[in-house]
Amino acid sequence: LIISILALATTLMFAQGKKEDKSGYIFASDATWPPLEFVENGQLTGFEVELMPLIGEKVGTQMSVKNIPWDTIFAGLANGxxxxxxxxxxxxxxxxxxMDFSTPILTAGQVVIIRSSDSAKVKGIGDLTNKKIGVQIGTxxxxxxxxYPVQRKAYDDIGLAIEDLLNGNVDAAVCDSLIASDFVLANENYKNRLMVAGAPFTEEDIAIAVQKGNKTLLDLINKGLELAKADGSFDALKQKWNLL
Ligand code: ARG
Known part of the structure; x- marks a missing residue:
């Protein structure tokens, strides 16, 4: 009996250790971009933060997300x-x-965010000639x-550009439509003071990036996405994050 208990304990410890080694696939996410990825009460959360584990689950492997600043995010991917x-x-x-990209998970376009008090004179990017516009650098x-003939002011975090817009230090901010609506509408403090001016002026596909040539992982992601789209779980997640 003692021997079998020892054997069981060893097996359990081994299984445990193995599980810890094999943490699965890790994806970097700059958590400044609600509702796709952001920090709430100290926790990383958002659509993509939940999408990766869902994709992993569909193909029987672990996929998770960790918070990495945007300005080093592609360098980190390149060096593994x-x-x-x-x-x-x-x-x-x-x-x-x-880098290589999965099939698209969302579409987006760039939009202009302005102070509501400017809404009569700014209807879109065309009305911002020589004006100062805040963006997240490298986006x-x-x-x-x-x-466009505008002055660009680059920030590490789009949230800082939005603050500068409220303070009058820039005349507008430009970011993905998906994020703009969240920033403007979801925040009580911004809601009445900011608005999106006009329609998106670019058309973009959003996807998951992997190292160039990592076909194994790319195939896993695309397969997981396909399964999650087919069984409705992908749309349910979009719905949860107001992205439908
Ligand atoms: N879609 C834009 C781009 O690819 C901005 C993405 C920024 N993402 C973020 N989590 N800060 O350049």
Whole structure:
């Protein structure tokens, strides 16, 4: 009996240890982008934070998300600090040169956020010539401004650009439509003071990025997505985060 108890204990310990080693696939996410990824009461949460474990579950493997600042997120992917990036990433030709993308999970477009008091004169990006616009550095919102005669002010965190907009330090902020509505509507403090001016002025696909050539992981993600779309769990998650 003692021997079998010892054997059982050893087996359990071994299984436990193995489980700890095999933490599954890790995805980086810059948690400044509600409702896709953000921190609430000290906890990382949001659509993509829940989507990755769901995808993993569908293909029988563990997938989880950790908080990594946007400005180093693609460098970390390239040098293998994690397996992928699930951070509201727009599929672009430039990025495709150095990473691979899953099938799209969402679509988005860049929009202009302004102070409500400016709503009569600013109807969209075309009304902001020579004005100062806040963006998150290295995002497609940042890149989109190159096509317009505006002054760009780059921030590490779009939340800081929004604060500067409220303080009058910039005239507008530009970010993904999905995030803009959350920032403007979900926050009691901003709701009456900020608004989205006009329709999105770009069209973008959002997808999960993996290291270039990591076909094994890409196939797993795409398979998991396909299964989650087919059984309704993908749409249920979108619904939960007001993304339907
Ligand atoms: N969609 C934009 C891009 O890919 C912005 C994404 C920013 N994501 C974030 N979690 N801060 O450039």
């Amino acid at each position: 600090a994690y397996d992928g990036v699930a951070s509201g990433v727009t599929v672009t030709e430039e990025r495709k040169a150095s 497609t919102g940042d890149f989109a401004l190159e096509n």
